[in-house]
Amino acid sequence: MTVDLLRRLPPSCWSSIEGELALEGVKVSTIAAKVGTPFYLYSAERLRENWRSLADALTPLGVSIHYAMKACANRAVVSILAAEGAGADIVSGGELARALAAGIPASKVVFSGVGKTDAEIAQALKTGVHQLNAESYEELWRIDRIAGELGLVADVALRVNPDVDADTHAKITTGRRDNKFGVDADRLGRLDNELKAMTNLRLVGLAVHIGSQILSVKPFAEAYGRMRKLVLSLRERGHAIERLDLGGGFGIAYQNELAPSPAEIAETIRTTVGDLGCALAVEPGRSIVADAGVLATRVEFVKEGADLRFAVVDAGMNDLMRPAMYDSHHDIVPVRLPKSDVEYSLYDVVGPICESSDTFAKRRHLPTLAAGDLVLLATAGAYGATMSGTYNGRALVSEILVDSGRWAVVRRRVPIEEQIGWESVPSWIA
Ligand code: LLP
16 A cells, blocks of 8 residues: 555655655654745755656657746746756746856747737747747747847747547647647648748748646657658758757646657657758646646645544645646645554545635545655646645745755745735825
8 A cells, every 4th residue: 555655756765764654864844843834845856856757768769858838837847857958948027037046058049929018029039039929920920020129039839739539638738729829730831931021030940749647759750751741842842941849748647648768759759850951849747747746735734524534734826826726636645654554544635725625635645644654746846836825815835956965945835924024005095
């Protein structure tokens, strides 16, 4: 049973010390005693491992990796990846500032996103980002105008919507025709004429991203295959398509899923687009950080309901939104490892927020829990802290990084008094 409990905690960085879980040699309870709960806890070593296993598979093919900042944008986390040589995929001026602050050079930054503002485009061009991925003709015109105003020439890749079903959750599917992303593959005919009039941009390539948490290489192969055809046909029409950005979306195991390995991803890329002579790039987020992070929380009460037993924890949906938003599964692991003869019961693990969607697990079989117990929500490093908020008047959750026995608070908890200070009451009301 215990082995199953720990299945989503990478054994390379988790161990047990005196019957308790420890990350890279640091007991979770030690950190909890110092900083209070809830908090995100990241393993620097696991981040490096994930980065290196993908880079080892892709670098020989000449594929550059632009880490999708939206998955986890903490400056310390991104600094670790920057030191590994990571580029960044950003979707806002804020993420550009974060990437630069973490030490990723502008020359390794790709700017994606469906609604970039004038100010963001100008900021990116002035900073000298590697490439802007445009998602519409309207946006191409906007980039052309702003580059002209700045006296620059913008390097732009056009994001194509390949109309491929990624077979993932509807809310994180992006490559179907009815999604807002990219230009429909069959609307590229207009490019020839329109590009002639855009004198301040250079179409350097194409981009695609079909969704997130994709568990089979099949949709990737299909999408990349379509991109291959488009590259060839655009080249025939005289466009120098030199770059191909293949997006992110590589799935991971939250429960027992079988996720594609870096080797399988590399092989899919090689066989579909490897011979085009394009500079290839990918934009993974989740697969780099998800299993390098957990959310540590404490049981406040075990509440006996009429039919159910609720474990009420001190983390809420404001701290980890994924279960409420996508019905996502996160393994729940007690920090004090249960003895082999411990009883298991069914729990609904819930937070304190005043919504029924504030539920981390339903009818979960867990070792007996009691008030005060620390538990971990596993595989929470991606889209955890970045999506956290302050709903219900809560402090913004803190983030802790562990690196070979050392640990540090890398985002402090933002208390309510400070948040109140962000607001002001107009003089006519006060
Ligand atoms: N590139 C683009 C253009 C994207 O939109 C995304 C993710 C990525 C790369 C990175 O995808 P990844 O490798 O992480 O799958 N909040 C959701 C996931 C939203 C993904 C949005 N776009 C979740 O918690 O599951």
